Amino acid sequence: MTGQVTGRATVRAHPGRPSRLTRNLSAKIASIPMMLTAVVVFLGGTLWTVLYSFTSSKLLPRLKFVGLDQYERLWAAPRWLVSIENLAIYGVFSLIFSMVIGFMLAALMDQKIRFENTFRTIFLYPFALSFIVTGLVWQWLLNPEHGIQSVVRAMGWTGFDFNPLYDSSIVIYGILIAALWQGTGLVMCLMLAGLRGIDEDIWKASRVDGIPMWKTYLFVVIPMMRPVFVTTLVIIASGIVRVYDLVVAQTSGGPGIASEVPAKYVYDYMFQAQNLGQGFAASTMMLITVAIIIVPWAYLEFSGGRKRV
Amino acid sequence: MSDRGHLKKTAHLAEVPAALEAGPRGAKPRRLVSTRTIVVYGTLFVAAAYYLLPLYVMIVTSLKGMPEIRVGNIFSPPLEITFEPWVKAWSSACTGLNCDGLSRGFWNSVMITVPSTIISIAVASINGYALSNWRFKGADIFFTILIVGAFIPYQVMLYPLVIVLREIGLYGSLAGLVIVHTIFGMPILTLLFRNYFASLPEELFKAARVDGAGFWGIFLKIMVPMSLPIFVVAMILQVTGIWNDFLFGVVFTRPEYYPMTVQLNNIVNSVQGVKEYNVNMAATILTGAFPLLVYFVSGRLFVRGIAAGAVKG
Structure with missing residues (x-):
């Protein structure tokens, strides 16, 4: 410990010598893993992937530039187009449903109910499970021969048709059901925290004025919770772009290519098909998608927000 | 009340x-x-x-036998309770040529989760401490890159990381996977610790400085003992997150080191043989049991952890 050179000690010991580098030396040494991660992996890795997405790399990364060829091939590939379409459907519906269901559950939980902890525990436990477990459970529940479809048919409704995992036109909704089961608990928790942050006086005031509860929620409370909604939106959205394990577990992208998603496309081309260039181009497209979501939010949050305050 | x-x-x-x-x-x-x-x-x-x-x-x-599953419906309670599927899932279910059940995946997951949790928390807590108490020029730039990086899809950084690990000879090993978990856990954990340390009274830090304590002395003798709750929150976050990981496990390890989630997926979604739904479900519960246990035991702290860790997605 005596060997530690802190900034001020250095200055005192050698008053004449500049001490820029050795100032806070311990802190700098301790931060080396963070600097390496930030610069090499996050910054360097991202730039590397973007750079190599313009090359014709196949089995090994090679710096042979081919311009936008990989992107042209990507956007001509039926599997990529299906992936993008699935991501769009999955994204829009999971945003809407998880927000609506999450908020409604939170509003119900906020009615000063009994057993609040029990209910919260029940709504949130799927979030502790991995996507693999979630996908496999729902694969079993949606099994056409033994699952929900067969149970309803056995109850007498023989025409009942609910077989999303083997019907390529609706398979993405089967995945959506599982994703909502897993993720709405989190949204509920975030929303509940937001609702608890609303001043109790707002409720008193609206009661005095005789405003019905649903109107208070819709026109007073929800606008007040805007920051919570925005944060939740960003969290859900960045999770949506990454959806991978759930699809692998539940359908493996099938039937055919009907439930493929971009993250799976990237993995398959990078590590299975050994077509690195396609993998890099696809992952760069994922990066752009995230940027489209994040940049406006970060702009509003960190520059616009400060000005308003 | x-x-x-x-x-x-x-x-x-x-x-x-x-x-x-x-x-x-x-x-x-x-x-x-x-x-x-x-x-x-x-x-x-x-x-x-x-x-x-x-x-x-x-x-x-x-808990049902296969004949019962074939004729009955999934919601009916078992007529005859059997624990055979659990035994089979744990010790003899097959993935490819290996037929030693999920137990191997379980121990692999333990060997991945324990060091990854400890190392990632150690690194991130020191980062957070340096960022909140020993700010040096340029530190915030690295931190900003780190936080922005938390939103970059992992797929973008996978291949460069494979190359880096291959160059240092750790690709495919458990140590390599531990490094990967440490790297990707860093943004959220560093944020968590930085904010927590910044909320502690500064006078404590200053008093310790006056008494001659250095960087490590203050960290180990004052900061860590004062921040046990946040360490527990970070632990819950990391233990469940790493245990539930699939992508890094499948990319960065060889099949003999596959974590439990990867092995579970291989067992259930293997195309050969007759599907044994009871064994599959027993295996699924076994894989989910550990994070569920953490969740039920930790209660409110888990909620706090995910509220902080939600950014991780």
Whole structure:
């Protein structure tokens, strides 16, 4: 410990010598893993992937530039187009449903109910499970021969048709059901925290004025919770772009290519098909998608927000 | 508790002017409350049933024999309880040529999760400490890159990381995977620790400086003992997150080191042989059991952890 050179000690010991580098030396040494991660992996890795997405790399990364060829091939590939379409459907519906269901559950939980902890525990436990477990459970529940479809048919409704995992036109909704089961608990928790942050006086005031509860929620409370909604939106959205394990577990992208998603496309081309260039181009497209979501939010949050305050 | 009583009282007072306005023939508060209560609790119970249903189906399926599954429905409780599927899932279910069950995956996951959790928390807590108490020029730039990096899809950084690990000879090993978990856990954990350390009174830090304590001395003797709750939150976050990981496990390790999630997926989604749904469900429960246990034991701290860790996605 005596060997530690802190900034001020250095200055005192050698008053004449500049001490820029050795100032806070311990802190700098301790931060080396963070600097390496930030610069090499996050910054360097991202730039590397973007750079190599313009090359014709196949089995090994090679710096042979081919311009936008990989992107042209990507956007001509039926599997990529299906992936993008699935991501769009999955994204829009999971945003809407998880927000609506999450908020409604939170509003119900906020009615000063009994057993609040029990209910919260029940709504949130799927979030502790991995996507693999979630996908496999729902694969079993949606099994056409033994699952929900067969149970309803056995109850007498023989025409009942609910077989999303083997019907390529609706398979993405089967995945959506599982994703909502897993993720709405989190949204509920975030929303509940937001609702608890609303001043109790707002409720008193609206009661005095005789405003019905649903109107208070819709026109007073929800606008007040805007920051919570925005944060939740960003969290859900960045999770949506990454959806991978759930699809692998539940359908493996099938039937055919009907439930493929971009993250799976990237993995398959990078590590299975050994077509690195396609993998890099696809992952760069994922990066752009995230940027489209994040940049406006970060702009509003960190520059616009400060000005308003 | 006193807070709740206070809320009730004020809510009661708030009703008074409304009641005066409506006169004595206004709606009876009691009936109003009971209708509302029925709706609230009814909806909550239906929702709770929906959330619990998959867990219930998993458990009953894993306790049935295959003949019973083929004829019965998934919701009916087992007529004859058997633990054979559990035994088979744990010790003899097959993935490819290996038939030693999930136990191998379980121990692999333990060997991945324990060091990854410890190392990632150690690194991130030191980062957070340096960022909040020993700010040096340029530190915030690295931190900003780190936080922005948390939003970059992992797929973008996978291949460069494979190359880096291959160059240092750790690709495919457990140590390599530990490094990967440490790297990708860093943004959120560093943020967590930085914010927590910044909330501690600065006088403590200053007093320790005056008494001659250095960077490590203050960290180990003052910061760590004062921050045990946040270490527990970070631990919950990392333990469940790493245990549930699939992508890094499948990319950065060889098959003999596959974590439990990867092995589970290989067992259930293998194309060969007759599907044994009871074994599959037993295996699924076994894989989910550990994070569920952490969740039920930790309770409120888990909520705090995910609220902080939600950014991780």
